[in-house]
Amino acid sequence: MGYDKQQATEEFIRWSESYDRCILQWLLFGPSHRALISRIRERFGDRPIRVLDAGCGTGQFGEKILKALPNAQVFGMDLVAEMLRGGARRWSSHRDTLMPVQGDSEHLPFADGSFDVVTCANSFHHYPDQQRAVTEMHRVLKPGGRLMLVDGFRDAPWGWFIYDVCVESIEGNVHHCSRSRMRDLFANAGFVETNQKVHRGPAPFLLTEGTARTASTLGRPHFKVSTPGVRQHSRA
Numbered sequence: 001m002g003y004d005k006q007q008a009t010e011e012f013i014r015w016s017e018s019y020d021r022c023i024l025q026w027l028l029f030g031p032s033h034r035a036l037i038s039r040i041r042e043r044f045g046d047r048p049i050r051v052l053d054a055g056c057g058t059g060q061f062g063e064k065i066l067k068a069l070p071n072a073q074v075f076g077m078d079l080v081a082e083m084l085r086g087g088a089r090r091w092s093s094h095r096d097t098l099m100p101v102q103g104d105s106e107h108l109p110f111a112d113g114s115f116d117v118v119t120c121a122n123s124f125h126h127y128p129d130q131q132r133a134v135t136e137m138h139r140v141l142k143p144g145g146r147l148m149l150v151d152g153f154r155d156a157p158w159g160w161f162i163y164d165v166c167v168e169s170i171e172g173n174v175h176h177c178s179r180s181r182m183r184d185l186f187a188n189a190g191f192v193e194t195n196q197k198v199h200r201g202p203a204p205f206l207l208t209e210g211t212a213r214t215a216s217t218l219g220r221p222h223f224k225v226s227t228p229g230v231r232q233h234s235r236a
């Protein structure tokens with residue numbers, strides 16, 4: 001049976017009250033946020049950047065971005081109003097720099113070329129049409145902007161057991177992409193210079209990054225896989 005947005009909505013309405021205190025903050029969400037922030041810093045330094053955090057939940061990650069990069073302006077977007085409401089204190093204490101928006105990652109409520117960075121942390125497996133979501137993320141990025149997407153890494157036995165067996169038994173028929181499927185989604189959406197890194201740990205995750213096409217990189221997908229022992233892929 002397929003997975004739909006109604007299931008995601010019901011799950012996160014239930015979870016919204018306790019979300020910020022759950023053990024996954026320590027096991028998965030916190031480590032994945034740290035990995036993303038370090039990549040944003042490496043790539044953009046202290047430049048003033050506009051960031052869209054798609055599937056932002058209660059805005060925890062958005063607030064961490066602001067602490068690490070005080071010149072950033074972050075839009076946190078989520079499907080579920082109750083999750084956004086769970087972060088009410090955050091939105092109001094960073095009124096001009098951290099803005100909540102209710103919306104769907106498959107239909108982003110933003111104009112073309114609006115952001116320097118789109119982040120998406122631990123949300124992507126909930127999207128029934130993942131290609132559409134990545135294509136939308138490409139659309140709202142400025143040419144040369146960067147998509148940084150983290151989701152559970154399910155290609156190795158431990159990750160497969162956690163995400164495809166345990167998480168699916170709790171969340172239903174969600175879909176954690178394989179590494180190669182994620183690369184294809186990025187390439188089909190028009191991303192270039194895509195690279196991937198697997199972060200090991202109790203809950204392994206995959207960080208995939210790609211650069212939005214510019215006129216000069218049109219038609220030049222290029223993949224770099226930085227997992228030790230994994231073949232480099234290149235489709236110049």
Ligand SMILES: C[S@@+](CC[C@H](N)C(=O)[O-])C[C@H]1O[C@@H](n2cnc3c(N)ncnc32)[C@H](O)[C@@H]1O
Pocket residue numbers: 005008012029054055056057058060061077078079080083103104105106120121122123126127
């Ligand atoms: C596990 S939480 C992750 C929250 C946050 N990104 C983090 O890392 O702490 C997944 C979030 O994705 C949101 N979500 C699910 N489907 C969505 C969709 N189609 N568009 C936008 N957000 C969605 C859920 O409402 C939920 O807040």
